[in-house]
Amino acid sequence: MNSMQEYYESFAQIDLVDLIARFSLLLMLFYSGHYWFTEIPLSLLFILSFIFPKLSKSSQFWFAAFSFSFFEVVFYWHSADNHMFLITYWFLSLAIIFTRPTVEHLPLLRTHGKTYLVGCMLFAVLWKVTASDFASGEFFEFTLLTDKRFFYFARVLTDISGANLLANQVLFADFFLTPESTVKLFSTPTLERVAAFMATFTILIELLIPLAFLFLGNGRRNWIAHMALVTFVLATYPAASVIGFAWLLILFAMTQCHPQRDRKWVALYCLLYVVTQAFRLRYGEIGDTFLGGL
Amino acid sequence: MRQQAIVNHLPLFIMVLIAMSQFVIAQKLPLSPWKGGGFGMFSTVDSPQARRVLVFAEDNGKKTRIPYSVYKELNQNFRILPTRERFNDLIDRFMANQAPLLMKDKTERKFTFEYWKMEFNARNDQLIKGLIFVESRTFSR
Numbered sequence: 216m217n218s219m220q221e222y223y224e225s226f227a228q229i230d231l232v233d234l235i236a237r238f239s240l241l242l243m244l245f246y247s248g249h250y251w252f253t254e255i256p257l258s259l260l261f262i263l264s265f266i267f268p269k270l271s272k273s274s275q276f277w278f279a280a281f282s283f284s285f286f287e288v289v290f291y292w293h294s295a296d297n298h299m300f301l302i303t304y305w306f307l308s309l310a311i312i313f314t315r316p317t318v319e320h321l322p323l324l325r326t327h328g329k330t331y332l333v334g335c336m337l338f339a340v341l342w343k344v345t346a347s348d349f350a351s352g353e354f355f356e357f358t359l360l361t362d363k364r365f366f367y368f369a370r371v372l373t374d375i376s377g378a379n380l381l382a383n384q385v386l387f388a389d390f391f392l393t394p395e396s397t398v399k400l401f402s403t404p405t406l407e408r409v410a411a412f413m414a415t416f417t418i419l420i421e422l423l424i425p426l427a428f429l430f431l432g433n434g435r436r437n438w439i440a441h442m443a444l445v446t447f448v449l450a451t452y453p454a455a456s457v458i459g460f461a462w463l464l465i466l467f468a469m470t471q472c473h474p475q476r477d478r479k480w481v482a483l484y485c486l487l488y489v490v491t492q493a494f495r496l497r498y499g500e501i502g503d504t505f506l507g508g509l
Numbered sequence: 510m511r512q513q514a515i516v517n518h519l520p521l522f523i524m525v526l527i528a529m530s531q532f533v534i535a536q537k538l539p540l541s542p543w544k545g546g547g548f549g550m551f552s553t554v555d556s557p558q559a560r561r562v563l564v565f566a567e568d569n570g571k572k573t574r575i576p577y578s579v580y581k582e583l584n585q586n587f588r589i590l591p592t593r594e595r596f597n598d599l600i601d602r603f604m605a606n607q608a609p610l611l612m613k614d615k616t617e618r619k620f621t622f623e624y625w626k627m628e629f630n631a632r633n634d635q636l637i638k639g640l641i642f643v644e645s646r647t648f649s650r
Contacts (some may be wrong), residue, residue, distance in 0.1 A: 219617050288546075292544070292545065292546075292589075292592070293544060293585065293586050293589040294544075294585060294586075294589075295544070295546075296544075296550070297543075297546060297547070297548050297549075297550050300524075300527065300546035301524070302519075304520040304524045305520075306525060307519070307520040307523075308520045308521075311517060311519065311520065312517060312575075315517070323517060326521075327518075328520070330521045330524070330547050331521075331524065333516050334521075334524055334525060334528065335528075338532070338547060338548035338549075339549070339550075339552065340526045341532065342542055342547065342549035342552040342553075343552045346542065346549075346552045346553040347553075348553055348554050348555075348629070348631075349552050349553060352549070352553065352629065352631070353554065353629060353631040353635060354553055354554055356629075356631050356634075357554045357629040357631070360553075360634075367616045380645075386636070387636065390627065390636050390638060391561040391563065391625055391627070391638065392563075392574070396637065396638055396639070397541065397633065397635050397636065397638075399633065399634055399636075400634045400635070400636060401634070402634040402635060407631070408581045417551075455551060457550075505585070
């Protein structure tokens with residue numbers, strides 16, 4: 216192996232079902248367990264699959280992973296993030312799919328991947344269009360003003376000062392503890408416009424993704440669906456750093472790729488797995504280092 | 510054959526069922542849209558963070574706030590679905606587990622529980638909070 220071309224050719228030989236199973240294992244290792252009683256057994260399962268690679272396509276193996284994940288979601292439903300529910304469903308899907316003959320694996324993975332992708336996006340849109348404070352931009356304005364993860368983006372995309380964001384952070388953190396029943400946050404008209412744009416963009420792209428995968432997913436114009444998903448991941452997860460969710464969406468999109476015809480999309484999704492890890496960086500702190508403090 | 514098809518697609522039915530139930534329940538009860546498997550995260554200011562229980566101890570008419578860390582877990586559980594019944598349950602648990610540890614040398618101590626909810630008014634960029642439930646209980650040795 217001495218050229219990128221050879222690496223790519225070697226990558227092109229990998230079976231798509233294998234690849235999906237491998238990325239599911241990574242998902243299991245990094246983003247499935249949040250408590251010791253799930254994190255440890257799931258890590259042990261991953262180690263077993265590392266020693267015995269055949270386990271990645273074993274129904275019993277995925278049923279064990281599902282059981283631990285299910286346990287966490289049921290007993291900690293009040294703190295479990297939505298992607299923990301999706302991960303649990305996905306493990307059950309793999310447990311069921313790998314009971315079937317090999318020839319049925321890819322078609323079933325495609326059906327399950329598409330349903331999860333379309334389902335979670337449509338429910339997310341349903342919530343956003345029925346919420347009283349999303350479409351108007353109120354939610355994003357509040358988030359840009361008070362959520363530390365979004366501060367760097369607020370500073371880059373709007374004219375709000377770092378000092379005002381810092382003040383908002385303190386006002387928000389102490390709000391429940393102060394006797395005042397109202398408190399005014401620092402905002403700017405530009406920030407309000409950016410928040411309104413973010414709300415519209417989010418609704419449109421979260422609607423485009425499921426519709427495109429539903430109606431164009433299998434045709435020649437499936438690039439629209441893949442492009443929409445890649446745009447969504449790149450636009451959303453640097454700020455809302457829920458990498459587990461990003462990985463799931465990429466995995467579901469990967470199941471929609473044709474094993475031969477869409478090899479470049481599969482390669483791009485593999486790359487996206489790597490890129491999303493960079494979203495764990497604390498941009499605000501890095502930005503402060505290079506651009507000066509708040 | 511049909512039975513096999515149902516088994517093959519079982520997780521998909523479960524996902525739709527849970528997400529739909531979460532949406533319906535959240536319209537009728539104060540379930541946070543962010544939690545419960547319905548994909549309502551990042552859709553509203555009404556996240557669990559916008560809901561908070563405060564606990565105060567009262568000694569000779571002087572109110573002291575109990576540090577949040579003492580009952581953080583109780584609050585985190587309660588705020589996802591803050592109904593009156595669950596508020597009473599939170600108080601019962603606090604009185605059984607936390608209150609005895611907060612008695613110091615006293616034989617009797619009154620605790621006041623307040624549940625607050627926060628909203629954001631974008632027209633004037635104001636955070637607004639409202640007291641939803643309040644209740645006092647006395648712990649005696």
